[in-house]
Amino acid sequence: MTADEFREFGHAAVEWVARYWERLPDLPVTATAGPGETAARLPAGPPGTGDRLDGVFTDLDDLVVPGTTHWQHPGHFAYFPANTSGPSVLGDLISAGLGTQGMMWATGPACTEVETVMLDWLADLLDLPAQFRGGKGVIQDSASSATLIAVLAALHRASGGTWRTEGVRPMAVYTSSQGHSSIEKAARVAGLGDRAVRVVEVDPQTLAMRPDKLREAIAKDLADGVTPALVVATVGTTSTTAIDPLPEVGAICRDLGVWLHVDAAFAGAAAVCPELRWIHDGLEFADSYCFDPHKWLLTGFDCDALWVADPAGLTSALSVLPEYLSNAATSSGAVIDYRDWQIPLGRRFRALKLWFVMRWYGVEGLRQHIRDGVALAERFAAAVTADDRFELVAPHPFALVCFRLKDGDDRNETLLRTINATGRCLLTHTKVAGRYVLRLAIGAPATRAGHIDATWALIRATADELTGTRQV
Amino acid sequence: MTADEFREFGHAAVEWVARYWERLPDLPVTATAGPGETAARLPAGPPGTGDRLDGVFTDLDDLVVPGTTHWQHPGHFAYFPANTSGPSVLGDLISAGLGTQGMMWATGPACTEVETVMLDWLADLLDLPAQFRGGKGVIQDSASSATLIAVLAALHRASGGTWRTEGVRPMAVYTSSQGHSSIEKAARVAGLGDRAVRVVEVDPQTLAMRPDKLREAIAKDLADGVTPALVVATVGTTSTTAIDPLPEVGAICRDLGVWLHVDAAFAGAAAVCPELRWIHDGLEFADSYCFDPHKWLLTGFDCDALWVADPAGLTSALSVLPEYLSNAATSSGAVIDYRDWQIPLGRRFRALKLWFVMRWYGVEGLRQHIRDGVALAERFAAAVTADDRFELVAPHPFALVCFRLKDGDDRNETLLRTINATGRCLLTHTKVAGRYVLRLAIGAPATRAGHIDATWALIRATADELTGTRQV
Secondary structure: OOOOHHHHHHHHHHHHHHHHHHHHHHOOOOOOOOOHHHOOOOOOOOOOOOOOOOOOHHHHHHHHHHHOOOOOOOOEOOOOOOOOOOHHHHHHHHHHHHOOOOOHHHHHEEEEEEEHHHHHHHHOOOOOOOHOOOOOEEEEEEEHHHHHEEEEEEEHHHHOHHHHHHOOOOOOEEEEEEEEHHHHHHHHHOOOOEEEEEEEEEEEOOEOOOHHHHHHHHHHHHHHHOEEEEEEEEEEOOOOOOOOOOHHHHHHHHHHHOOOEOOOOOOHHHHHHHHHHHHOOHHOOEEEEHHHHHHHHHOOOOOEEEEEEEOHHHHHHHOOHHHOOOHHHHHHOOOOOOHHOOOOOOOOOHHHHHHHHHHHHHHHHHHHHHHHHHHHHHHHHHHHHOOOOOEEEEOOOOOOOEEEOOHHHHHHEEEEEHHHHHEEEEOEEEEEOEEEEEEEOOOOOOOOHHHHHHHHHHEEEEEEHHHEEEEO | HHHHHHHHHHHHHHHHHHHHHHHHOOOOOOOOOOOHHHHHHOOOOOOOOOOOOOOOHHHHHHHHHOOOOOOOOOEEEEOOOOOOHHHHHHHHHHHHHHHHOOOOOOOHHHHHHHHHHHHHHHHHHHHOHHHHHOOOOEEOOOOOHHHHHHHHHHHHHHHOOOOOOOOOOOEEEEOOOOOHHHHHHHHHOOOOOHHHHEOEOOOOOOEEEOHHHHHHHHHHHHHHHHHHEEEEEOOOOOOOOOOOHHHHHHHHHHHHHOOEEOOOOOHHHHHHHHHHHHHHHHHOOOOOOEOHHHHHOOOOOOOEEEOOOHHHHHHHHHHOHHHOOHHHHHHHHHOOOOOHHOOOOOOOOOHHHHHHHHHHHHHHHHHHHHHHHHHHHHHHHHHHHHOOEEEOOOOOOEEEEEEEEEHHHHHHHHHHHHHHOOOOOEEEEEEOOEEEEEEEEEEOOOHHHHHHHHHHHHHHHHHHHHOOOOOO
């Protein structure tokens, strides 16, 4: 494809994306194609001679769009948001065009240094504590990978440096019963097995980790001769956005020399607002911390931001230097080679999208985005509270509201299935204290008060039908 | 950013990329900015109010381009290529615009199904053996991650299914002395430690793994009570593109029940050409196989294609199902949830770029790309052979030529440093049998015969200077 052909198709692709965003509100939020339907519409094999992308935009409309669950739709309230924005897409476009493979400083100096500076900007934006300032940050693909990196660095440290050569010894990892599934997965990948994960009890009201129970669990392991390697505390759990008490958990970790990783995948973005920075009280105890700009900070997937207090400890755990990668810049010790901060070797220029997003919105624009989300959640929660057939089942400090009909699980499940079937909104569920709970997670950039009100009206009308009652 | 603002900036971004490609040949291939220079040119923090990307394209020209080592430059012969193309960039643009997070079928039906079909297309394109046909493929970010996935699945199988719960037992992993560093890294991440990696001797002429030495190493472990978990054989090693003898290695693995992973990260793409498919002889023994369309198949990073013969074994190793991810489609068992085929939870719609690339070029266009690369390598190798001051140090079946001055390592190191300092080409080095060797890896889409000839002329003239001789 020549540069001029790229211009022609590129302008058409930009137009297709812009048009897609414009018609998003009119599309059903959930894919209409069932299992196998998209695959069945594709040819059996690649064309023998190139088709010059003939008809590709029609194919996107006819084949991809009906098979897409639209994460950027104003009615997408499922899971956590994975929002993006124009500046993010443009940053990714430039990154794809440059085609930089920034595995080392030498292979991508700007790719490396813009990333270092953008992570410093983010640390500034969130007012992170001192141990994460000045070149301590790196982009990972996801919070799952960040957790794995933290586990590996913690195992290396807890082993006294023998881990990388000798392999893993049985050690324990601690998280609350509300911790993310990636913690179990990371322990498994690292060779500890699921049984190494200690599930610490939470307070039944706040769903936050109980520090006394954490201390007990660690004491038991120490008594049994098992080394405690790492505690993962969560700021904003996936189920309900509960917040573990970092000051107490952190003090325990400091006293016992256990690595503290803080997973704020969704909620960390809230700290761009000074009035929400209390969520990071106690973060000064942490050895590592991550949040996902790709969830709630208008940056397209993938972009997890991870900071480590001791980068040298991390690179000591992960570095391997074959001759074919040796180079003068690496030998000088004056540069960062991010390949030693992650699992893969290669890496894209993902910092560009962060740069574009922070430039376009500025600090104030990003704060406004978070405040809008929190306000919309409050608006929805107020409506739920005002209807005495419903109840809130957890605090909602961010943009997730967990609620249910004061009724059986089956009724709530039917409610969820019924509203989702309309294609006008998509919510997901969780279980809290064994009960089926609906989750409304706000964050798609197009979501406005009108969408929240319409979704509540739909929920309410569906409840009328299901319960045979009507809230006046 | 509104849709109309996105149109405006999007068209400008497309133009910037097109213009960048046009002026690439005139740029120095290596970054001109030294350590810290790019970072120093960025503001200390994010702007308080958004700057609406004012001046962003000038900043790209003034700050990013001088700090970039241009992987798409026709004179980029370093490492392995990481080539991209117009259709690939467009596929990524659409993917970024859709903002799909396809962790499960339910969250991205088209994202999932297009990926399954594109991996089937690729299997067809490479004529992969039967065990990898029909929904056995998945996109990983890199061959490093593919190796890790293979190690984990192998450990799970070799443990009889206890691995995921009980953790890893000491087991051994085998690869040749020419295997990629990611194998050592994967063993370390998996908790085996570097000492679990058995480095099998190679034939000094072909640099291919010696099956007799592999058999010896496995026998020794079995005698010592150590379980052999996995052999990683390489088709096209990073150092010199050596090819391990898959028929013999595979037969050993089959006889002893050891997982065989075949890493063809760079060279696998060659199999789009029927005349090069001999490189996969013996692949029918493999449990898993990967190659990187993002290296030599005109698809932008990241896009590694991994196939496993037994997906159920893999997902049994890696699956974790918290309540908040449970859904009807998953429960039905009728769909693929790719989150259980990889380390991270989230994933992008990377299959779009594969679809766009295969459509634009077609089978014939992709074959032509590979044949061009092989022909250019032959052209360069012929020039090296004709100059009796130089020697080839390894076979060059693909698009990598390894050569050196018949002289000391210092002289070769000086040669490399001198030619790279011109900014007209970028080669890297390796060591073969302890000797310093230059590597010329062809694959950037803009590279033509003229660039090869100019690079050889530069090398030859530099050799004239350095050696005080002249080849007539």
